[in-house]
Structures are given as structure tokens and as C-alpha cells.
Amino acid sequence: xxxxxxxxxxxxxxxxxxxxxxxxxxxxxxxxxxxxxxxxxxxxxxxxxxxxxxxxxxxxxxxxxxxxxxxxxxxxxxxxxxxxxxxxxxxxxxxxxxxxxxxxxxxxxxxxxxxxxxxxxxxxxxxxxxxxxxxxxxxxxxxxxxxxxxxxxxxxxxxxxxxxxxxxxxxxxxxxxxxxxxxxxxxxxxxxxxxxxxxxxxxxxxxxxxxxxxxxxxxxxxxxxxxxxxxxxxxxxxxxxxxxxxxxxxxxxxxxxxxxxxxxxxxxxxxxxxxxxxxxxxxxxxxxxxxxxxxxxxxxxxxxxxxxxxxxxxxxxxxxxxxxxxxxxxxxxxxxxxxxxxxxxxxxxxxxxxxxxxxxxxxxxxxxxxxxxxxxxxxxxxxxxxxxxxxxxxxxxxxxxxxxxxxxxxxxxxxxxxxxxxxxxxxxxxxxxxxxxxxxxxxxxxxxxxxxxxxxxxxxxxxxx
Amino acid sequence: xxxxxxxxxxxxxxxxxxxxxxxxxxxxxxxxxxxxxxxxxxxxxxxxxxxxxxxxxxxxxxxxxxxxxxxxxxxxxxxxxxxxxxxxxxxxxxxxxxxxxxxxxxxxxxxxxxxxxxxxxxxxxxxxxxxxxxxxxxxxxxxxxxxxxxxxxxxxxxxxxxxxxxxxxxxxxxxxxxxxxxxxxxxxxxxxxxxxxxxxxxxxxxxxxxxxxxxxxxxxxxxxxxxxxxxxxxxxxxxxxxxxxxxxxxxxxxxxxxxxxxxxxxxxxxxxxxxxxxxxxxxxxxxxxxxxxxxxxxxxxxxxxxxxxxxxxxxxxxxxxxxxxxxxxxxxxxxxxxxxxxxxxxxxxxxxxxxxxxxxxxxxxxxxxxxxxxxxxxxxxxxxxxxxxxxxxxxxxxxxxxxxxxxxxxxxxx
Numbered sequence: 001x002x003x004x005x006x007x008x009x010x011x012x013x014x015x016x017x018x019x020x021x022x023x024x025x026x027x028x029x030x031x032x033x034x035x036x037x038x039x040x041x042x043x044x045x046x047x048x049x050x051x052x053x054x055x056x057x058x059x060x061x062x063x064x065x066x067x068x069x070x071x072x073x074x075x076x077x078x079x080x081x082x083x084x085x086x087x088x089x090x091x092x093x094x095x096x097x098x099x100x101x102x103x104x105x106x107x108x109x110x111x112x113x114x115x116x117x118x119x120x121x122x123x124x125x126x127x128x129x130x131x132x133x134x135x136x137x138x139x140x141x142x143x144x145x146x147x148x149x150x151x152x153x154x155x156x157x158x159x160x161x162x163x164x165x166x167x168x169x170x171x172x173x174x175x176x177x178x179x180x181x182x183x184x185x186x187x188x189x190x191x192x193x194x195x196x197x198x199x200x201x202x203x204x205x206x207x208x209x210x211x212x213x214x215x216x217x218x219x220x221x222x223x224x225x226x227x228x229x230x231x232x233x234x235x236x237x238x239x240x241x242x243x244x245x246x247x248x249x250x251x252x253x254x255x256x257x258x259x260x261x262x263x264x265x266x267x268x269x270x271x272x273x274x275x276x277x278x279x280x281x282x283x284x285x286x287x288x289x290x291x292x293x294x295x296x297x298x299x300x301x302x303x304x305x306x307x308x309x310x311x312x313x314x315x316x317x318x319x320x321x322x323x324x325x326x327x328x329x330x331x332x333x334x335x336x337x338x339x340x341x342x343x344x345x346x347x348x349x350x351x352x353x354x355x356x357x358x359x360x361x362x363x364x365x366x367x368x369x370x371x372x373x374x375x376x377x378x379x380x381x382x383x384x385x386x387x388x389x390x391x392x393x394x395x396x397x398x399x400x401x402x403x404x405x406x407x408x409x410x411x412x413x414x415x416x417x418x419x420x421x422x423x424x425x426x427x428x429x430x431x432x433x434x435x436x437x438x439x440x441x442x443x444x445x446x447x448x449x450x451x452x453x454x455x456x457x458x459x460x461x462x463x464x465x
Numbered sequence: 466x467x468x469x470x471x472x473x474x475x476x477x478x479x480x481x482x483x484x485x486x487x488x489x490x491x492x493x494x495x496x497x498x499x500x501x502x503x504x505x506x507x508x509x510x511x512x513x514x515x516x517x518x519x520x521x522x523x524x525x526x527x528x529x530x531x532x533x534x535x536x537x538x539x540x541x542x543x544x545x546x547x548x549x550x551x552x553x554x555x556x557x558x559x560x561x562x563x564x565x566x567x568x569x570x571x572x573x574x575x576x577x578x579x580x581x582x583x584x585x586x587x588x589x590x591x592x593x594x595x596x597x598x599x600x601x602x603x604x605x606x607x608x609x610x611x612x613x614x615x616x617x618x619x620x621x622x623x624x625x626x627x628x629x630x631x632x633x634x635x636x637x638x639x640x641x642x643x644x645x646x647x648x649x650x651x652x653x654x655x656x657x658x659x660x661x662x663x664x665x666x667x668x669x670x671x672x673x674x675x676x677x678x679x680x681x682x683x684x685x686x687x688x689x690x691x692x693x694x695x696x697x698x699x700x701x702x703x704x705x706x707x708x709x710x711x712x713x714x715x716x717x718x719x720x721x722x723x724x725x726x727x728x729x730x731x732x733x734x735x736x737x738x739x740x741x742x743x744x745x746x747x748x749x750x751x752x753x754x755x756x757x758x759x760x761x762x763x764x765x766x767x768x769x770x771x772x773x774x775x776x777x778x779x780x781x782x783x784x785x786x787x788x789x790x791x792x793x794x795x796x797x798x799x800x801x802x803x804x805x806x807x808x809x810x811x812x813x814x815x816x817x818x819x820x821x822x823x824x825x826x827x828x829x830x831x832x833x834x835x836x837x838x839x840x841x842x843x844x845x846x847x848x849x850x851x852x853x854x855x856x857x858x859x860x861x862x863x864x865x866x867x868x869x870x871x872x873x874x875x876x877x878x879x
Contacts, residue, residue: 049810050805050806050809050810050813051802051805051806051810052806052810052812052813053812054810054811054812055521055811055812056812057521057526057812057815057816057819058796058798058812058816059526059529059786059787059796059819060523060526060815063525064523064525077805080773084773084774084801084804084805087774087776088776088799088801089776090797091790092790092791092792099791099797100799100801100802100805101802102791102796102797102798102802105791137809325546325550326550326553326554328554328559338523338525342524342525342562343561343562344562346546346550346554346560347517347560347561347562349546350516350517350545350546350550350560351516351517351518353545353546354516354517354518354541354545356516356517356518356520356521357518357520357521357811357814357815358518358519358520358521358522358523359518360811361521361523361815362523410811413809456601461590461592461601461602461603461607462601462602462604462607463600463601463602
């Protein structure tokens with residue numbers, strides 16, 4: 001494996017193909033990392049939980065989706081005293097994190113500290129001068145900046161996001177801003193120094209590109225930090241991680257050539273468009289898995305149907321709706337994803353109603369496919385110079401928000417939310433009750449909500465007498 | 466969209482059993498079973514896709530494990546999505562996008578569970594609707610009608626299932642007699658004999674005379690296939706073997722024999738030696754969801770701490786997509802990664818389900834090959850030696866005993 005020189009400029013990794021202005025304008029680019037698919041930007045990358053895009057086993061990820069890359073948080077791997085990932089030495093000498101999570105070779109692998117969105121740390125566990133609070137499988141803990149800088153470089157991610165003092169879920173006062181800036185500069189300087197020391201050493205063969213995390217503030221409010229990136233660290237930082245849309249508003253020319261990775265937790269397709277219109281190159285979209293878990297199949301194109309509809313269209317189809325029960329049409333007319341070509345709405349309706357895991361697998365495949373098409377159309381629109389007009393069309397064609405969840409999602413796990421204290425409602429409905437029998441199988445009894453007429457109607461049994 | 470329409474060549478029946486080889490020592494047989502949705506190799510393990518889905522696997526993934534015949538559960542589908550929906554969709558193949566064969570159970574097994582609120586009578590099972598408490602009746606005709614709507618390639622008669630461990634011999638005798646009478650009703654009710662093969666289910670508890678009597682009665686009804694039911698309910702393994710052996714002894718060579726609810730590797734290889742061909746069990750996929758990997762050296766609980774840093778494949782040399790190295794087109798999944806995801810992300814369970822189903826189908830494939838080459842006794846010795854690390858003291862007594870009965874003594878080296 002080629003050793004990457006940390007001192008090399010980022011130009012060969014990221015090329016801006018088309019741009020009208022350095023700030024607040026959409027741009028086309030190409031992100032090329034050694035051995036990976038070249039990614040035409042703007043594009044998205046998938047979000048992983050414990051190393052996998054939720055619901056997608058890696059064989060399905062590889063064969064049934066076109067997801068070009070993933071963002072993986074280190075906090076998903078460090079619950080044990082000595083994280084097993086750190087001990088793993090793949091027999092073929094390739095990336096530890098990639099092999100451990102069985103991510104296909106062609107996929108871009110981006111490593112950061114925290115999930116997006118992260119579970120917000122309780123005030124008692126806040127960031128300190130030398131560490132940040134992370135949420136692991138077994139609870140919150142402090143991750144030291146030096147441990148992060150040292151460990152991530154050995155894991156073989158293509159892109160590593162430096163550790164920033166990102167105050168998730170909190171507004172910053174002016175003193176705290178100074179602190180966050182100072183910490184982020186210091187951590188990044190230290191990280192860069194370590195990279196230089198370790199470059200070429202055994203165990204550090206797969207050093208990735210380093211992205212600097214910007215504090216979720218305007219650039220003016222973190223001027224020292226921006227200056228450091230533009231001057232002292234200009235040869236060491238290959239890209240920017242963006243945590244707030246305000247940061248894009250006054251991004252100075254000196255760092256405008258760097259690729260921008262959006263971790264602002266966009267919640268809707270409209271928000272995606274806004275971020276891209278403001279110059280984001282690669283974006284992460286937590287709403288895709290949220291929509292999947294809600295049993296909703298995304299159903300939109302960019303900029304929208306040829307004729308603007310009289311009333312805005314829904315962005316998705318709720319497959320919990322029982323009217324789909326005998327509908328053999330694809331989730332979305334004309335869609336070429338596996339879920340739409342090999343299956344139909346009736347099956348999805350059945351799988352959701354029966355709480356079969358495959359329902360969410362198929363939805364995840366479909367929803368990512370819709371997003372693929374969305375981004376392809378966005379790039380065409382920018383190339384054609386019609387992006388602004390097309391956003392306007394999209395805004396008139398579709399509702400602003402995604403449909404509300406009506407059915408039940410898959411089981412929620414402890415590491416996906418923070419307990420808010422005693423008396424909290426259950427996150428999952430009770431699936432099983434005590435069964436006072438030596439029977440070896442869960443009884444297949446009709447739902448308590450079904451009366452005899454329903455059962456007879458379904459052909460399950462007939463009314464007796 | 467793949468085509469799912471069953472189209473048997475005109476004039477053929479729903480099932481043709483093609484015997485390829487017989488073991489010259491044991492009763493094991495190798496065959497090809499020709500069904501409406503294509504041929505399947507026997508002996509075979511059939512994974513259970515209870516509600517028209519194999520626990521998170523896409524039909525494509527299931528196909529890639531080599532599976533060509535899987536189970537659906539009649540009464541689960543009867544409740545969801547229901548017969549009307551199945552009729553509107555055009556059956557379970559269309560519902561789940563599965564181009565290969567499906568077998569549906571009788572629903573009789575579920576009756577054991579329904580019995581909590583039900584009573585078995587000659588007409589059928591009477592129970593109270595849990596919602597409005599109105600009395601309802603579920604009959605053999607319902608079972609067949611539902612299975613006709615499902616369109617499964619193999620359907621099972623409704624039987625009166627009693628736990629083999631029941632001490633009530635009179636009840637077992639009457640249930641056996643009732644199962645025979647219900648078979649007649651099922652045959653009469655069956656609308657699609659040219660596309661769906663109906664299997665009888667031999668009952669009789671653990672009583673060998675009763676089993677033999679039931680076998681004779683049911684053979685007289687000449688169904689295309691024969692199932693041995695009512696086992697795998699917690700009876701002693703030696704009793705299980707005695708029943709299988711007593712029944713297969715009486716069965717014609719020309720029909721497939723299905724032992725219901727069997728899925729542990731030891732049980733499978735012994736049952737094949739006793740002359741059975743087809744098996745189903747939820748165990749491999751259920752145990753996968755608990756983080757257990759089935760291997761030739763036993764079951765590994767990959768949720769155990771000892772696997773946290775175990776970077777070996779789930780099973781070395783396994784050809785499933787999880788275990789194969791990336792250089793061989795596989796995922797190269799390690800035990801440590803399964804530990805990392807098991808019971809945390811469902812994808813971890815999906816990976817183990819793929820492995821476990823692959824393992825059991827592969828095991829049956831190796832059994833078949835050994836029978837074809839007439840080296841099955843040697844295969845059995847090798848199998849048990851690997852499973853128990855060469856320690857004969859750990860071989861299960863019931864298996865040693867059962868295999869002795871068909872001419873293979875595991876305790877004596879060849």
C-alpha cells in the first residue's frame with residue numbers, strides 16, 4: 001500500500017470542476033482517493049452504526065446499493081478497555097477498520113469521533129481541555145485528544161476528521177468560543193505533529209487524509225482557527241468538516257479549495273439542497289435511516305414532475321397504510337432498485353405489519369437509491385446552471401417535511417438514545433408476555449384487536465354456529 | 466420482475482421423486498425431488514421463512530445460500546396477510562418474490578399453541594375469538610384452502626398434534642385416528658393436486674405399534690410424500706430415532722420422507738441414516754439472532770467475551786459469503802465483528818443467518834455426495850470425529866445406538 005505523504009496538497013484528492021463563487025454557491029467536484037471509487041460531488045455518504053449501515057449486511061450493501069462511501073464514528077468501537085479493533089491486524093495488511101467492518105474495497109471510508117447525530121452528553125460529562133465526551137455501548141466516557149490522534153491513524157480510514165471541541169446541542173457564549181477555538185487548534189496541531197512523526201512507521205501505512213472540524217459558528221467567530229488552517233496547517237489539512245450551516249456563510253477564499261463534508265444533521269431534502277447551494281461537497285443525511293425505520297419509502301425526484309402539481313406532493317409513501325396490502329406495484333413507479341424490481345408494496349406492507357426485519361432492509365435499499373438519483377439530478381442541474389431555478393421548482397412540487405411516522409419502527413437499542421432519568425416511557429413496545437406453558441413455540445394466536453368477523457373475513461377460520 | 470407462475474408441464478403431477486443412490490449399509494438415500502418450482506436435491510434441510518421472509522434475508526441472499534425449498538407457516542400467513550390478500554396477490558411466491566419452492570406446514574403444530582384457548586373436536590379446532598369471544602372453528606378444509614391460496618409446492622395435511630411427551634395414551638390413540646380421518650378430508654378438499662403435492666403426516670406419539678398402524682393407514686391414501694410428525698417436542702432422542710426407524714422401514718422407496726422440526730446437525734445426519742430425506746427447523750436462524758454460529762465443530766456463542774478479539778472467520782474453510790476472504794469474493798467477516806454487532810445491529814444477525822443456513826445446506830450436500838459415492842458410513846465417522854474433536858467419549862449415546870441399528874458402529878474404527 002502506498003504511503004500517503006501528510007505534507008502533500010489536497011489538490012490531487014479533490015478537484016473543483018465547476019464553481020461560480022468561492023462562498024455560498026453550489027459547485028461540482030471530484031473526490032478521488034487511492035483505491036476508491038472516484039466520487040462526483042456533490043454527493044452523500046452513508047452513516048453507519050457499529051460499522052454497518054443499519055439493516056444492510058455488507059453483502060447487500062455491496063450488491064444491492066450504490067452507496068459510495070460511509071462515515072463511521074470511532075465511539076462505536078471503543079467500549080472495551082482495549083478496543084479489539086486496535087488489536088486487529090488484517091492478514092492482507094489492508095485497513096483495519098475496513099476489514100473489521102467488512103466494508104467493500106471501493107467504498108470511501110471516513111472516520112470521525114462521534115455519530116451524527118450524536119447522543120448528547122449529559123452536562124456532567126462535557127468536553128475538557130484534553131478530551132471530548134463520547135457515547136459508547138456502555139455509557140459516556142472521555143476520549144483523550146492524544147489517544148484519538150494516535151489511534152485513528154492506525155485504522156486505515158481514507159479520511160480522518162480531526163477532533164474538534166464541538167459543543168453538540170449547546171449554544172456557545174463568547175468565553176466558551178475562545179476555549180473551543182483554542183482547544184481545536186491545539187488538538188489539530190498536535191494531531192498533525194503526530195502524523196508527521198508517525199508517517200511511514202510500521203502500523204501507520206494507511207494514513208488517511210486529515211479533515212479539520214470547524215466549530216459550529218461563523219468563520220469570523222473562529223478567526224484564529226481559520227487562520228491557522230489557512231497558514232500554519234495549509235499543507236496538512238485536506239478538507240473541512242462542517243457542523244453548522246452558518247460556517248459556510250463567510251468561508252474565506254484561502255480555504256475555499258478544500259472539500260467540505262457536511263455533518264450538520266440535515267433533516268429534509270430541502271435542507272440538503274440548501275447546504276449544497278451554499279457550497280457543500282459531501283453530505284451525511286441522518287434522515288434516510290429515520291425514514292426507513294418509520295416504514296416510509298422515499299418518493300421524489302429533482303427538480304420534480306414536469307407539471308407543478310396543484311398541491312405539493314408528499315416526499316414519501318407510508319407503507320404502513322393498509323391500502324397497499326394487495327398493491328403489486330413497485331414502491332415507486334419506474335424505480336430500478338432491488339426492492340422495486342423484485343418486490344412490491346404488498347410485500348412491504350406485510351413485512352412491516354408482521355414486523356419482519358426484511359421490511360426495513362428493503363426500504364433502506366430503496367431509500368438510498370432514491371437519494372442516489374436525487375444527487376445525480378442535483379449534479380446535472382448544477383452543470384446546466386439551473387440549480388437555483390430547480391430548487392424553486394422542487395420547493396413548489398413537494399411538501400417541506402418528510403411524512404410523519406404512523407407505524408412502529410424496529411427495536412431501539414440502548415446506545416441509540418440517552419436515558420432522561422427515572423420514570424421514562426419504554427422505548428419499545430412489549431413484544432412478549434409470560435406464557436405459562438411448556439409449549440416450545442410462541443403461540444400463534446390472533447391479535448386481541450381482531451374480532452371474529454375479521455378472522456372469518458381473512459379466511460383464518462369461520463364463525464361457529 | 467421474475468415470473469412466479471407455477472407452470473408444470475402438462476400431464477405431470479406436482480411431485481416426482483427420482484432416486485439416485487442408496488447407501489449399501491444404512492438406509493440413507495440420495496435423490497432429486499422434482500417440484501413445481503424446480504428440482505431440489507435430497508436429502509435436504511429447509512430453512513423456515515415463517516411469515517414469508519427468512520428473518521431479514523432477502524430472497525436473493527437466501528437463493529445465494531443454495532436454498533431452493535423453504536418453509537412458510539400456514540397459520541401465520543392466514544393471520545397476516547390473510548387469505549383474501551393472498552388470493553388477490555396470487556399466492557406466497559408472488560408475495561415474497563421467491564421463484565423457488567415453498568413448503569407450508571399444516572398448522573397442526575400451531576394448534577398445540579392455540580390449545581391454550583381452544584378445544585379439538587372431530588370437526589376441527591374450536592376456539593373463542595380473543596376480541597369478542599365469539600366461538601370460531603378451524604378445520605382441515607380451512608387448512609387446505611389456505612394452503613391452496615398460498616400456492617406452496619408442498620402442502621401438509623392438518624393433523625391432530627399431541628406432544629409426544631403426553632402421558633395420555635388414549636388421547637394419543639384418538640388423535641392418531643383423527644389425523645387419518647382428517648387426511649381424507651384434506652385430500653377431498655385439495656383443489657390443486659397437479660401443482661401442489663399433499664403430504665400425509667404420520668402420528669402416533671412414541672408408540673411404535675400405533676406409528677406402524679398409522680403408517681399403514683396413511684400409505685393406503687397414497688399421498689405423493691410422507692411426513693413423520695409429532696416429534697421434536699422434547700422426547701428422548703432414542704425414542705425419536707426409534708419412531709423414525711420404525712416408520713421408514715415400512716415406507717416405499719419411491720416417495721420422499723419428511724421428518725418435521727429437525728435441525729440440529731447430529732439429528733440430521735442420523736435421521737438420514739435412518740432413511741429420512743427432508744427436514745426443517747427454525748433453530749439455525751433463531752440461534753443466529755442470539756449470536757450463535759453453527760459449525761462442523763459445534764455451535765459457537767459469538768456473544769461470549771472470548772470472541773471479542775478472535776479475528777478468525779466464523780468457520781475456517783466455509784464457503785459462505787461471510788466466511789470467504791475478500792480476495793475470494795467474500796466479506797471476510799471475523800468472529801470479533803460478529804461479537805461487535807450481534808444483538809446490536811440486525812445486520813450482524815443477518816450475517817450469521819446466512820452462515821448458518823449455508824452450513825446446514827452444505828452439510829446435506831456433503832451427505833448426499835457421500836451417499837452417491839456410497840461412502841456414507843465413512844462420512845458419518847468423519848462427521849462425528851470432527852464435531853466432537855475426535856473424542857469418542859463425547860459422542861451422543863443415542864446417535865451411536867441409532868447408527869448401530871443401521872449397521873454403522875462409530876466406536877469401531879474402520
